[in-house]
Amino acid sequence: xxxxxxxxxxxxxxxxxxxxxxxxxxxxxxxxxxxxxxxxxxxxxxxxxxxxxxxxxxxxxxxxxxxxxxxxxxxxxxxxxxxxxxxxxxxxxxxxxxxxxxxxxxxxxxxxxxxxxxxxxxxxxxxxxxxxxxxxxxxxxxxxxxxxxxxxxxxxxxxxxxxxxxxxxxxxxxxxxxxxxxxxxxxxxxxxxxxxxxxxxxxxxxxxxxxxxxxxxxxxxxxxxxxxxxxxxxxxxxxxxxxxxxxxxxxxxxxxxxxxxxxxxxxxxxxxxxxxxxxxxxxxxxxxxxxxxxxxxxxxxxxxxxxxxxxxxxxxxxxxxxxxxxxxxxxxxxxxxxxxxxxxxxxxxxxxxxxxxx
Amino acid sequence: xxxxxxxxxxxxxxxxxxxxxxxxxxxxxxxxxxxxxxxxxxxxxxxxxxxxxxxxxxxxxxxxxxxxxxxxxxxxxxxxxxxxxxxxxxxxxxxxxxxxxxxxxxxxxxxxxxxxxxxxxxxxxxxxxxxxxxxxxxxxxxxxxxxxxxxxxxxxxxxxxxxxxxxxxxxxxxxxxxxxxxxxxxxxxxxxxxxxxxxxxxxxxxxxxxxxxxxxxxxxxxxxxxxxxxxxxxxxxxxxxxxxxxxxxxxxxxxxxxxxxxxxxxxxxxxxxxxxxxxxxxxxxxxxxxxxxxxxxxxxxxxxxxxxxxxxxxxxxxxxxxxxxxxxxxxxxxxxxxxxxxxxxxxxxxxxxxxxxx
Numbered sequence: 001x002x003x004x005x006x007x008x009x010x011x012x013x014x015x016x017x018x019x020x021x022x023x024x025x026x027x028x029x030x031x032x033x034x035x036x037x038x039x040x041x042x043x044x045x046x047x048x049x050x051x052x053x054x055x056x057x058x059x060x061x062x063x064x065x066x067x068x069x070x071x072x073x074x075x076x077x078x079x080x081x082x083x084x085x086x087x088x089x090x091x092x093x094x095x096x097x098x099x100x101x102x103x104x105x106x107x108x109x110x111x112x113x114x115x116x117x118x119x120x121x122x123x124x125x126x127x128x129x130x131x132x133x134x135x136x137x138x139x140x141x142x143x144x145x146x147x148x149x150x151x152x153x154x155x156x157x158x159x160x161x162x163x164x165x166x167x168x169x170x171x172x173x174x175x176x177x178x179x180x181x182x183x184x185x186x187x188x189x190x191x192x193x194x195x196x197x198x199x200x201x202x203x204x205x206x207x208x209x210x211x212x213x214x215x216x217x218x219x220x221x222x223x224x225x226x227x228x229x230x231x232x233x234x235x236x237x238x239x240x241x242x243x244x245x246x247x248x249x250x251x252x253x254x255x256x257x258x259x260x261x262x263x264x265x266x267x268x269x270x271x272x273x274x275x276x277x278x279x280x281x282x283x284x285x286x287x288x289x290x291x292x293x294x295x296x297x298x299x300x301x302x303x304x305x306x307x308x309x310x311x312x313x314x315x316x317x318x319x320x321x322x323x324x325x326x327x328x329x330x331x332x333x334x335x336x337x338x339x340x341x342x343x344x345x346x347x348x349x350x351x352x353x354x355x356x357x358x
Numbered sequence: 359x360x361x362x363x364x365x366x367x368x369x370x371x372x373x374x375x376x377x378x379x380x381x382x383x384x385x386x387x388x389x390x391x392x393x394x395x396x397x398x399x400x401x402x403x404x405x406x407x408x409x410x411x412x413x414x415x416x417x418x419x420x421x422x423x424x425x426x427x428x429x430x431x432x433x434x435x436x437x438x439x440x441x442x443x444x445x446x447x448x449x450x451x452x453x454x455x456x457x458x459x460x461x462x463x464x465x466x467x468x469x470x471x472x473x474x475x476x477x478x479x480x481x482x483x484x485x486x487x488x489x490x491x492x493x494x495x496x497x498x499x500x501x502x503x504x505x506x507x508x509x510x511x512x513x514x515x516x517x518x519x520x521x522x523x524x525x526x527x528x529x530x531x532x533x534x535x536x537x538x539x540x541x542x543x544x545x546x547x548x549x550x551x552x553x554x555x556x557x558x559x560x561x562x563x564x565x566x567x568x569x570x571x572x573x574x575x576x577x578x579x580x581x582x583x584x585x586x587x588x589x590x591x592x593x594x595x596x597x598x599x600x601x602x603x604x605x606x607x608x609x610x611x612x613x614x615x616x617x618x619x620x621x622x623x624x625x626x627x628x629x630x631x632x633x634x635x636x637x638x639x640x641x642x643x644x645x646x647x648x649x650x651x652x653x654x655x656x657x658x659x660x661x662x663x664x665x666x667x668x669x670x671x672x673x674x675x676x677x678x679x680x681x682x683x684x685x686x687x688x689x690x691x692x693x694x695x696x697x698x699x700x701x702x703x704x705x706x707x708x709x710x711x712x713x714x715x716x
Contacts, residue, residue, distance in 0.1 A: 291642035
């Protein structure tokens with residue numbers, strides 16, 4: 001997904017992304033746009049990314065769209081819904097999948113670096129916690145994997161601490177991360193105070209600033225590198241295949257290439273539409289036009305229309321490509337048939353699939 | 359939606375609801391189940407409500423399902439998706455719409471009760487804030503409604519403070535509420551520190567405990583009553599029609615009546631299904647069966663299937679009723695045709711619409 005600049009030797013094109021630095025979106029951005037050929041600029045909100053691309057201040061923007069466990073990012077959907085028509089030229093031109101490998105980050109202590117090779121039963125969790133024993137806890141000693149009548153087959157964590165966790169008294173992370181790391185946290189850090197912060201990378205920054213060594217962050221290995229923290233445990237998420245999908249946006253008509261144009265990869269298209277809710281079957285009719293042209297719908301999302309209560313805007317993603325500058329092709333034909341059936345619709349871009357083939 | 363007990367003179371049936379006391383869900387529960395005929399029990403999580411109804415500990419449960427501005431409550435959808443088959447008998451049997459009228463709650467001061475009738479320009483927001491002037495700010499004095507190039511027609515808040523807000527230095531609320539009250543908060547409480555808490559009613563409790571009088575909560579008038587707080591401003595949400603829909607759940611087959619059975623009201627049905635994602639058109643085919651029987655789809659929701667990444671479970675809500683104990687009727691016929699087209703499906707209940715007719 002590297003990008004070729006149309007103007008050789010000109011200023012490096014700007015790519016904005018949802019920050020802060022070291023966020024998962026930053027990772028996605030780096031994988032799509034090498035630092036050396038682009039100026040990467042973090043923003044505070046997803047809306048800032050949309051605004052910078054719409055205004056032309058940035059050539060491309062990168063935003064989170066969907067997590068395999070947590071589902072759609074509704075803030076991003078609402079910006080594509082664009083009720084106030086602030087982003088009329090924004091289209092998707094590429095995507096990027098980033099494995100969300102959560103790590104426990106903290107201040108690594110030189111006196112326990114050897115602990116990595118130990119495996120004796122420890123004292124994590126509950127009343128027995130003592131500071132700085134240098135002993136790595138085992139899941140069997142924590143009580144969290146003991147079968148009970150309500151949970152007869154408790155899940156054991158796949159990850160194990162690489163350091164002693166007994167002095168950790170406070171955890172920082174994004175609220176979504178707690179839910180993705182339940183088993184590890186309940187096994188090794190049960191009862192430890194948790195503080196919600198705005199992003200996993202912000203959590204790493206806070207922990208880096210706390211020199212007591214008693215705080216830890218659920219964040220990424222990338223954030224550990226950027227903030228100079230140690231990795232106390234790696235891959236602590238419950239589902240090892242936890243992945244977030246990011247979309248790259250541009251202004252419609254911006255001809256700079258994204259990806260290997262002309263490759264035989266699969267293409268995806270995003271379309272939004274609204275229907276007349278008073279008209280029975282209008283939603284099914286709208287969806288049927290895609291089937292007629294054998295455009296497989298891969299997902300549907302619904303958001304409040306923002307215009308009237310209990311009216312919705314629908315987002316469909318389908319396998320297929322709309323080429324600009326032509327009226328041919330099944331996507332164009334389906335959109336022509338959609339027009340009289342729905343109330344309004346908008347093409348939100350076509351791009352090459354980056355979903356790893358299995 | 360009052361409920362008749364099958365056993366006269368027996369113990370009052372238990373209704374669990376997502377607490378705490380004074381939550382919007384509590385309001386929805388009271389509107390459906392009068393306190394005098396039911397034992398209302400708050401729970402900590404939505405999952406607790408499902409578990410208590412599934413186990414039979416509660417006859418009914420009340421959970422939030424959808425907000426007109428913020429969309430679906432994904433936690434509730436995921437419990438209906440029921441990937442681990444923990445709630446196989448749960449069905450929806452009724453619904454309740456509660457207007458979300460946010461208020462600013464705080465300690466009312468006796469020395470400024472007269473302020474309610476004042477209307478002189480005030481000093482809220484920014485550098486001019488002084489403690490306890492007893493003067494009610496006007497929107498024109500705050501700077502927040504000044505037209506700028508990017509916002510040429512700023513929205514003016516529809517609500518005005520009923521008390522002096524100048525001594526408020528900290529706000530508490532649920533994260534969703536900030537986004538629903540943007541205009542009021544940016545006009546009268548710009549720059550005031552905000553603390554996220556787990557619910558709007560919890561925010562009211564915290565403010566009630568803080569006797570300094572410098573904190574305020576974005577919460578409900580109901581919570582003000584329960585916590586003994588004053589209403590400093592009423593109806594501060596941006597959209598006056600902000601409404602949350604709640605669902606009442608029961609065990610399938612529980613014959614206690616919900617609502618006016620046999621009335622000519624409109625019925626709704628909730629169905630979930632999964633499709634074979636490798637089969638093009640399977641989603642459109644599944645949706646087409648409802649159209650064939652003229653069952654108007656009123657909404658679609660999608661959540662990760664929980665089984666495989668980028669596979670989804672779909673929730674459709676349609677106008678129509680499935681009657682238990684018969685195989686007839688359009689909903690039953692549509693479900694029979696859905697069966698061979700989708701991978702799996704589940705009927706999640708039919709109930710009478712409570713959406714106010716316009």
